[in-house]
Amino acid sequence: MRRSRLRSLLIAMLALAFCVAAVWFAWQTGSWLERLFAVSMAIFLGLVAGVSTLIALDRTPxxxxxxxxxxxxxxxxxxGRVPWQSVRRVEAKSVGNRRYLVVQVYRPQRFLADLDPExxxxxxxxxxxxxxxxxxxWEALDQSLDTVVEQAEALRQSAAT
Known part of the structure; x- marks a missing residue:
């Protein structure tokens, strides 16, 4: 499963459009305070457009x-790599209007050992x-969550037998 390119490209295009509008506003305004604000917005929106484009081009699963x-x-x-022997079950969960893939593992605390504090x-x-x-x-991924859960559970159960 990869990130959705469409969502990232849409964010990049919107940020770029607003960046151009901020540059135009900075060019047209006469007040130094408004110009400073517009230039700072253009820089910020340019960075958002660049990062969103990089995310869209990243094809790492x-x-x-x-x-x-x-x-x-x-x-x-x-x-990283989690073998099916460590997985109790794979399920879809909804919290509010957001959906998540939840991978229940047998010993969750062992995944904390090598992590940085944050x-x-x-x-x-x-x-x-x-x-x-x-x-x-799951909101920015390119496949149906329910389909992935079904496939993962089928693979997990076949590995258990």
């Missing part, structure tokens, strides 16, 4: 699923909320 396990690059833990705090919060540190936000 956020999640890879195969017969042996899954590779996580989308959760705050970024656990990622460790995020993982501990996820363990308290969901019982696992492997929670991947």
């Amino acid at each position: 956020v999640l890879e699923i195969d017969e042996e396990g899954l590779t996580d690059r989308g959760s705050p833990v970024r656990a 990622r460790r705090r995020a993982a501990e919060e996820l363990i308290q909320q969901h019982g696992t540190p492997l929670v991947i936000p």
